[in-house]
Amino acid sequence: VGRVLRSGADELLFDAPIDAGDSGGPSFNLRGEVVGINARCGRQPWENVATPIDRLRDRFNDFRAGIDESLAHLKWKRFATGLFQPLGLKIVGEKIYVLGRDQITRLHDLNGDGEADFYENFNNDVAISSHYHEFCLGLETDRAGNFYFNKGGNLGPAKHPHHGVLARVSPDGARLDVVATGYRAPNGLSVGPNDELTSSDNEGNWVPSSRVNLMKPGGFYGHVHTAHASVPPTDYDKPLLWLPHQMDNSSGG
Numbered sequence: 001v002g003r004v005l006r007s008g009a010d011e012l013l014f015d016a017p018i019d020a021g022d023s024g025g026p027s028f029n030l031r032g033e034v035v036g037i038n039a040r041c042g043r044q045p046w047e048n049v050a051t052p053i054d055r056l057r058d059r060f061n062d063f064r065a066g067i068d069e070s071l072a073h074l075k076w077k078r079f080a081t082g083l084f085q086p087l088g089l090k091i092v093g094e095k096i097y098v099l100g101r102d103q104i105t106r107l108h109d110l111n112g113d114g115e116a117d118f119y120e121n122f123n124n125d126v127a128i129s130s131h132y133h134e135f136c137l138g139l140e141t142d143r144a145g146n147f148y149f150n151k152g153g154n155l156g157p158a159k160h161p162h163h164g165v166l167a168r169v170s171p172d173g174a175r176l177d178v179v180a181t182g183y184r185a186p187n188g189l190s191v192g193p194n195d196e197l198t199s200s201d202n203e204g205n206w207v208p209s210s211r212v213n214l215m216k217p218g219g220f221y222g223h224v225h226t227a228h229a230s231v232p233p234t235d236y237d238k239p240l241l242w243l244p245h246q247m248d249n250s251s252g253g
Contacts, residue, residue, distance in 0.1 A: 012036045012050040080107050080116040088139030088149055099139040099149050102128060104169060123169045125176035126151060127160035134163060138189030145171030150186035150199060153226045164226025166199065166215055181228050182221035182236060187251060200251045210251035211239035
């Protein structure tokens with residue numbers, strides 16, 4: 001419960017308490033109506049910012065109408081819903097695979113109406129906790145058909161064996177294993193033409209600046225809390241490059 005301190009077309013400033021994990025969540029008025037989407041914490045704990053819901057509706061309608069004049073007839077429709085924080089997608093053999101926080105889901109349109117009606121659990125071996133920051137991100141495949149994705153940490157000591165790892169799932173979905181460890185908050189992942197694995201990670205505890213990694217099996221990439229080793233490591237695999245703070249202090253892509 002809080003007060004609206006300032007309301008404008010692009011910003012809603014209010015003093016209801018939120019924390020960094022609430023970004024992207026809804027803001028309600030006392031009638032239970034959504035009035036905005038939490039955007040960021042303010043400079044003071046009692047000054048927090050949301051994007052007004054009317055502004056989001058405008059942007060949504062702009063997108064639905066088409067991206068620009070050269071794509072005037074572009075249309076979209078919902079194919080699937082009810083997924084748990086989906087942050088990765090890959091099309092393999094004309095089948096859509098979606099990476100959620102809980103599993104990789106293979107979507108099927110059995111009756112051909114353009115909407116998924118069977119959500120197949122392709123693999124749900126990944127461990128999960130309630131911590132807001134342990135997203136699963138990126139979904140890529142190598143030449144053998146294995147799937148890869150990043151699993152974020154919980155910004156502290158690992159609570160399960162998959163905090164802060166690069167994970168691999170077999171082509172048939174039957175098996176998940178850990179390729180490398182030491183992630184803090186990895187956003188980007190790519191597989192090259194010769195199965196080179198590259199990824200990015202966000203600066204923070206144990207990660208002095210955002211980095212781009214060339215991932216290797218068994219590698220450890222700097223975040224000691226997610227080393228998953230009986231003895232904490234004293235060294236780490238160096239990145240391809242560090243991203244300067246003034247260039248990007250929260251890397252992704």
